[in-house]
Amino acid sequence: MRSGIINGAASATLFAIMLAIVSSPAHADLMIQNVTIIDPVAGETENQDILIGNGIIAAIGERGSIATFAPVDSLDGTGKFLIPALWDAHVHLTFDKEIGNAALPLFVANGITRVRDTGGLLSEILLVQDVAKERGPEAPVIYFAGPLIDGIPRVYDGTPARFPNISDGASTPEDAERLVDELTAAGASLIKSYEMLKPDVFRALIARATERKLPVTSHIPLSMDAKAVVAAGVRGMEHLRNIGLSCSDKADTLLTERQTMLREGMKEEGSTLRSSIHAAQRPIAFGSQDAERCGALIKALGDAQVFQTPTLALNTRGAFRQFLEPRQREPFEHLPRAARDRWNRFADDAAETSIDPAYVAFADWSLGMVSQLHEAGVPIMAGTDTPIGLLTPGFSLHLEMETLVRAGLSPQEALASATLRPAQFFGLEEKMGTIEVGKSSELVLLTANPLEDIANTRTVDTVITRGFVLDRTKLDDMLENAAPE
Ligand SMILES: [Zn+2]
Numbered sequence: 031m032r033s034g035i036i037n038g039a040a041s042a043t044l045f046a047i048m049l050a051i052v053s054s055p056a057h058a059d060l061m062i063q064n065v066t067i068i069d070p071v072a073g074e075t076e077n078q079d080i081l082i083g084n085g086i087i088a089a090i091g092e093r094g095s096i097a098t099f100a101p102v103d104s105l106d107g108t109g110k111f112l113i114p115a116l117w118d119a120h121v122h123l124t125f126d127k128e129i130g131n132a133a134l135p136l137f138v139a140n141g142i143t144r145v146r147d148t149g150g151l152l153s154e155i156l157l158v159q160d161v162a163k164e165r166g167p168e169a170p171v172i173y174f175a176g177p178l179i180d181g182i183p184r185v186y187d188g189t190p191a192r193f194p195n196i197s198d199g200a201s202t203p204e205d206a207e208r209l210v211d212e213l214t215a216a217g218a219s220l221i222k223s224y225e226m227l228k229p230d231v232f233r234a235l236i237a238r239a240t241e242r243k244l245p246v247t248s249h250i251p252l253s254m255d256a257k258a259v260v261a262a263g264v265r266g267m268e269h270l271r272n273i274g275l276s277c278s279d280k281a282d283t284l285l286t287e288r289q290t291m292l293r294e295g296m297k298e299e300g301s302t303l304r305s306s307i308h309a310a311q312r313p314i315a316f317g318s319q320d321a322e323r324c325g326a327l328i329k330a331l332g333d334a335q336v337f338q339t340p341t342l343a344l345n346t347r348g349a350f351r352q353f354l355e356p357r358q359r360e361p362f363e364h365l366p367r368a369a370r371d372r373w374n375r376f377a378d379d380a381a382e383t384s385i386d387p388a389y390v391a392f393a394d395w396s397l398g399m400v401s402q403l404h405e406a407g408v409p410i411m412a413g414t415d416t417p418i419g420l421l422t423p424g425f426s427l428h429l430e431m432e433t434l435v436r437a438g439l440s441p442q443e444a445l446a447s448a449t450l451r452p453a454q455f456f457g458l459e460e461k462m463g464t465i466e467v468g469k470s471s472e473l474v475l476l477t478a479n480p481l482e483d484i485a486n487t488r489t490v491d492t493v494i495t496r497g498f499v500l501d502r503t504k505l506d507d508m509l510e511n512a513a514p515e
Contacts, residue, residue, distance in 0.1 A: 059083040059100075060499065064093045065107025065475070069465045070114065070446035074481055080112065082471035085497065090467055105499065110491060111479050113445060114465055115143040115472035117452035118427045120268060120339045120413025123158045123172065124150035125194065128369040131161050133416070133423035134169035135508040136364055140424035141474035141487065143495045146413065146452060147174040148222050148247065148268060149186075149196050156216070167498040168508055173219035173456065179209055179235060181226035181251070183300035193301040197224060203234030210238040219456060220265075223248040225272070225304055226292070229258070236263045245455060247337070252288050252307055255281065260330045266337040266455060269345065269415070270399055277324035278315040287311070313388070316395060324402075332406040337455050339413035340403075342433040343426060345396040348389030352429055353377050353420040357488075361425040366513040373420050401438035410434065411455060412448035428488045441484040448487075472496070 062080045067090070069075070079096050081089040089096045123133060123145070137145060147155055155174045162169035178186055178197040188195035200206040210221060221239045223232060223246055232251050239246045240263060247266030250259050256276035259267075267273070275284055288307055295303040331338070343352065352358045354377060362370050362377075404410055412434060414426040421429070431444040439447065453463030462470035473494045478486035493500040500508075 059088075059098065059102035060494070061096070061098070061102050061104045062107045062112065062473075062475075063104050065110055065112045066479070067465050068111050068113045068442075068445065068476075068480055070442060070450045071464050073442060074479075078107075078112075080107075080465070080473075082473075082494070085471055087465065087467050087469055087471050090465070105475075105492070107475060109477070111476040111486075112465065113141075113474050113476060113480065113487070114449040114463060114470070115474050115493065115495060116141045116427060116448045116487070117144045117146065117412070118142050118170075118414055118416065118424075118430075118448070119146045119411040119452045119455070120148050120341055120415050121145045121423070122149055122196070122415065122418065123147050124154040125196065126369060126417045128366055128372070129417050129423070130366070131158060132364075132366050132369075132513045134158075134162055134165060135512045136361075136422065136424035137170045138168055138424075138493060138495065138500065139490070139505040139508045139512075140427060141476075141490045141493055142424055142427055143170050143472045143493070144452065145170045145172055146220065146455075147172055148220075148413070149175055149178040151196055152176040152213070152216055152218075167493075167496045167500060174217075175220045175222035175247075176213045176216065176218045178222050178224040179206065179227070180224035180300070181228055181231060181253075183226060183296065183298060183303060185225060185300040185304050187300055189299055190301065200227065200231050200235065203231055206231045206235035207238040210235060210242055210244065214242040214244060218244060220244055221246045222268075223251070223264075225249045225252050226300060227251040227253070229254050232259070233262050247339070247455075250276070252304070253292055255285055256327050257330055260327075260334050260336055264336060266339060266411075267331075268339050268413070269341045270338065270396055273327070273399065274319070274395065275311060275315045276327055277320060278318045279320035279323060280314060280318050281320075281323065284311050284315060316391060319395075328402055328406045328408065331403065331408045335407075335409055337409045337411055337451065338400075338403055339411040340396060340400050340434075340437075341413055341415045341430070342396055342400060342437060343421060343429045344415045344419045346393035346433060347419050347421075349385060349393035351380065351385070354381055358420075358422070358425070358429060361422040362420075364509050364512045365422065369417075370513075377420060397433075397437040400434065404437070404439055404443070409451050409454065410439065410443075410447045411451045412444065425488075428485065431484050431487060435484045441481045444484050445480055445487070 067075045077093045180197045182201045184197045184199045186193045186197040245265035250272035412430045414421045416423045434444045450463035453459045475492040477489040480486045
């Protein structure tokens, strides 16, 4: 299998560097033999051979049925399960300076070869992208939004410090159009819209992004009802954020009140204003959910195929405290020391406090909402929000898929949420997301069947990406050396 990196202007030096950093050299071609394919659409097929080359799957057939003209390297897939490589559809690579680029190998070592960065300053995310490109197969491909596009005041403007400056503010439609143009020129793959946008600015943002062929994913602006956001042409929504406000039988009154609070709070700090709105409205909204009204919204989301990235592991962490389970906590050891110590302190402190019933109610609501969305045919994507919420880069995606299954997705559907759905979000489904001839040869071998238990996506044996075969020894090595000491 020829590597895209080595292809073309291959120099002897570059080739030598590449050989040095991976355990297996780049292949002219590779045959994976006698493997069980686990495809997010077609399901399970046993005893298959798969020939890959030039970055794509060249042939798939029953064991022993694929003829090759020249000898090819082979990889024994006996007893193993082959899935498309995974995506984490919601990450913030520039959020935690103490973690920094140590996150990159953690994704790949967990079978994740593509990530969607949903908010960070352009200058910073471009630097991370440069590092990722240098590291080749040991870093994921990054699809980035650049800064959150917020209104005025902005929530993430650097004050207080737990709201780092990762946003830009648009107060007029012209501002929004200019920002979309700048991000398009800088190579952004999507636009992330935030909660303080005014309706006319939000609509202008979507219109310009659509012209530029950039999908917009949103936190539903507080100034709008969710159905109006759908009608505006949004492609995605994150965290189920603010959907609950629009599902209340008091939704219209709450909206009017919010619009007043937003007008009167123009001079306040953005994060304070948002918190005070949520504090005033969420208890009322969650205490008055209206099945009929919510059903109409869910139908609209299904009709418009608005991708939902519910970040269920994040939404349920206050109630379930998964970060105290050894399999969630042990991965902290792969973080740089300062971050690891901080996370451990935070987890220990959290363990000492009692669980707030509001967290339990929100976790239940989130699981129930995902179940309904999924039943209505709304596309669901697996995204974590890592490194927020003590969710370790890479490892946390497996928890997200498990939590999606807890919400009612089948294991196969949960697998689709981390493979085919993100590809569809970006219109890349002809190129990747399933295991078919002509599609991407970014693949992951597992030692246990994820359709029997979605937790088995953790049993990563080998990652095939960008022309390289990263075996378990190599992946362990990457984990071991992720954090500079
Ligand atoms: Zn986020």
